[in-house]
Every structure is written in C-alpha cells, then in structure tokens.
C-alpha cells in the first residue's frame with residue numbers, strides 16, 4: 001500500500017473543501033481506484049435531501065474519470081464515523097467485499113463511533129511542515145455491509 005500516505009493526505013485535505021453550512025461538519029474522502037487517487041468532500045444543500053456525502057463525492061470523481069473498480073476508500077471525519085447506508089450501497093456497486101475501508105479521525109479527539117472506540121492505529125500526516133496525528137480503523141466493505149445487494153444479483 002505505497003499509495004496510503006498520499007491517500008491519507010488527499011482525504012484530509014479534501015475535508016477543507018467541504019460545503020457544510022448546516023452541520024458545520026467537514027468530511028473528506030479519497031479512493032484508490034485503478035492506480036489513481038480521487039477525492040471529494042461532503043456538499044450540503046438547503047433541501048437536506050440533496051446533500052451528498054464525502055464518500056459518494058469521491059466515488060463520483062473516480063467514476064466520472066473512467067475508473068470502475070475501487071480498491072481502498074479512506075474517510076476522514078471528526079469522529080471516525082462509518083459510511084452511511086447509501087454510501088455503502090454505492091461502494092458495493094464498484095467494489096467487492098474485499099474493499100479496504102479506513103476510518104480516520106484526529107488523534108486528539110475521542111472517536112464518536114462507540115463500536116470502534118479504542119481500536120485505532122496511530123498515523124500521521126505532514127502538511128506544510130506541521131505534523132497531524134490521526135487514529136485509523138481498518139475494515140472491509142464485507143465487514144461494514146455484509147450480505148449487500150450488488151450487481152451480481154442482477155446477472156442472468
């Protein structure tokens with residue numbers, strides 16, 4: 001996973017581009033797909049329903065640039081939050097249960113994900129000469145979304 005430092009940095013930096021005037025919560029996601037990195041952030045909308053999560057924003061970038069197979073999704077959030085159900089479904093469209101998923105959050109804040117509390121692995125980003133400590137949890141799509149509905153169910 002030589003790409004991991006770049007993937008981590010791309011996700012972290014993507015969070016700074018989030019449009020989140022309603023929740024004030026900025027998330028960044030980067031996906032490794034077909035040897036390239038694609039990143040995105042959450043984009044909220046006054047209708048709420050038209051809001052898009054960082055994960056789907058990153059995946060749409062990949063798909064719109066021709067990639068079709070995701071290998072690793074890295075999500076940076078304030079609390080190490082897992083992807084929502086809609087994002088898991090989109091992941092299942094473009095990846096199998098082996099898809100690597102890393103949930104990261106700043107090391108100096110408590111994880112808001114009770115199932116993962118205390119299970120993080122330390123990681124670090126160096127950005128403009130500043131070291132930023134993170135905690136990461138590594139999972140797979142199969143763990144997050146077992147028995148998912150996916151394109152194989154529609155094959156004849």
Ligand SMILES: [Zn+2]
Nearest residue numbers: 053083084087
């Ligand atoms: Zn989502």
